[in-house]
Amino acid sequence: MPQTRIDFPIDALTRPHSEEEIQRKLAQERARLASMMGLDSGPVHHFRRPVERPFSAEERGKVTILFGGLTWKHERVIQAVFQGCGYRCEIMPVPNVSAFQLGKEYGNNGQCNPTYFTVGNLVQHLQFLESQGQTKQEIIDNYIFFTAGSCGPCRFGMYEAEYRLALQNAGFDGFRVLLFQQNDGVKAASGEAGLKFTVDFGLGMFNALNLGDIMNEMVYRIRPYEVEKGRTDQVWQMSMDTICTMLRDRKPFEDHEDLPEWMAKKIRANKGKKWEIWVNSLLKVREQLYGNPYKEALASVRGQLNTIEVDRLKVKPVVKIIGEFWAQITEGDGNFHMFEFLEREGAQVLVEPIGTWVMYMMYQVKARAAARRSLDAPHKHPQWYELQKKAVNELKFRQKQMLLTIGERIYARQYQRVVQGLGNIAHDLVDQKEMADMANPFYNQFARGGEGHLEVGKNVYYTKNQLCHMVLALKPFGCMPSSQSDGVQSAVANHFKEMIFLPIETSGEGEINAHSRVQMALGEAKVKARMEFDQALKATGKRLDEIKDYVAEHPELRNVFYPVPHRHGYAGIAANFVLHVSDLMNGKKKLARVPAPVRKLEATPAFGD
Ligand code: SF4
Secondary structure, three states: OOOOOOOOOHHHHHOOOOHHHHHHHHHHHHHHHHHHHOOOOOOOOOOOOOOOOOOOHHHHHOOEEEEOOOOHHHHHHHHHHHHHOOOEEEEOOOOOHHHHHHHHHHOOOOOOHHHHHHHHHHHHHHHHHHHOOOOHHHHHHHEEEEEEEOOOOOHHHHHHHHHHHHHHHOOOOOOEEEEEEOOOHHHHHHOOOOOOOOHHHHHHHHHHHHHHHHHHHHHHHHHHHEOOOOHHHHHHHHHHHHHHHHHHHOOOOOHHHHOOHHHHHHHHHOOOOHHHHHHHHHHHHHHHHHOHHHHHHHHHHHHHHOOOEEOOOOOOOEEEEEEOOOOOOOOOHHHOOHHHHHHHOOOEEEOOOHHHHHHHHHHHHHHHHHHOHHHHOOOOOOOOOOHHHHHHHHHHHHHHHHHHHHHHHHHHHHHHHHHHHOOOOOOOOOOHHHHHHHHOOOOOOOOOOOOOOHHHHHHHHHHHOOOOOEEEEEEEOOOHHHHHHHHHHHHHHHHOOOOOEEEEEEOOOOHHHHHHHHHHHHHHHHHHHHHHHHHHHHHHOOOHHHHHHHHHHOHHHHEOOOOOOOOOOOOOHHHHHHHHHHHHHOOOOOOOOOOOOOOOOOOOOOOOO
């Protein structure tokens, strides 16, 4: 067999290669390859996070805080709290397709859909301000953007950088972005002297969030059944005005002014002492949550809602919305105006409150602390006889769990109080442990990012408890956690044969396609709702006319606050309503007491009209 000869260049074997020589050759080769690929167009400029000017307390009177990205109900109450605490505040418009395109133009490639929409929306709004006659410098000096941020693990962690990059690219270099961090919100927000996290501000925001959530859920529960078209929207504007006026104009509690004079005198003499600050803060909490202005505002909203007449005999499929945080909450192009579309198509939409996500965050911290119990213990691996160390470990763990449980309970209870204060139309927050247990066979609760296991948990929860006819998941294109959930949802759907589940990828394009897919699934859900109603009616042994006559004679049953009990196995309002009316007619139940009755009911329109 002929031998293969390898020829080495003499100097390669003999001449010693210095490190500099190697680096020089490497650079030469890199330049040659870059030039070959057309990548040698100039020096590379990496994006660097700009050093930001702080938002100072002196600027409070002239700088306007911009924010947005939620529903108009949430945004209005949040704005009212900002204004009530002495800030100038403006709500940004709902992001639209042209904002999405601007986001693509000025931001990085490969972002997820909400990034494009929200980043582009900010740029678009600043460009609008410029078109109104303000210079770029005036806008940079007189406005700041307030938004949520996170460290990930999904692209939520990139939002801050994306905002800054897009602002720089659009010529608004130096525009300030204030972040409310997902994990350490209070610290981050109060880090800027201009935005001060006081007791009044914090509790005002807490109330605002609850009110926004509950008013948002209620409007979707009532509007599909209104008798007079447009009445609900009209009343909602009025009611949101009432709530916002209260949040903006209520006088903050001050111990030295609002306590009886004999106490106020003592307080004035001790103003600024530690105990006085504590007393004042606790009384502020009490006043914010239980004070008369709050109760009176809720009462007057109840009075306004009481003027809406509803017809619960309209058979409507109940569609539960789940999905990514932003896609399931926005009411615009960001989710193809999906809620409006569903209502137009004759559905009742069950929206998700932000409160669920807040509870999820608290639950996750608690569950994580339990899972890391031995890792985070102050004494690692104590021996069996080191009883004191074991006791310290146990105490620390229980202390943390207890504090988190108290936090969860307070949040859930306060939410429930507002639900009750507004007439018990909205639902209480779902127990997170139950949700995690339901998701657990399919999705690990410690897989973080976006809504984590919530999408799967909600799908199982609403289907298993028969609270809806169809689940619609709105997931933005390019969303990592939602893609994971959707992969899992096919296993979930196989498990629950009765489930109608449809995932829709939201984007800046493809609205018609998305609507037509929803229409197809909704067709099935309508059939399901109609069959359920027919079955309920049959179970009563009565004719629909008899039920209608009874309802016509009892105006309480057309009252928006009338409590219709939920029967297991029936998701639709109409099905539950006929069963209840039948019980009333049979004398098995008594009519519930409600506020003043409403006018006479007219003919019941056909399915979904
Ligand atoms: S959850 Fe999805 S859409 Fe939302 S920020 Fe993360 S990757 Fe983007």
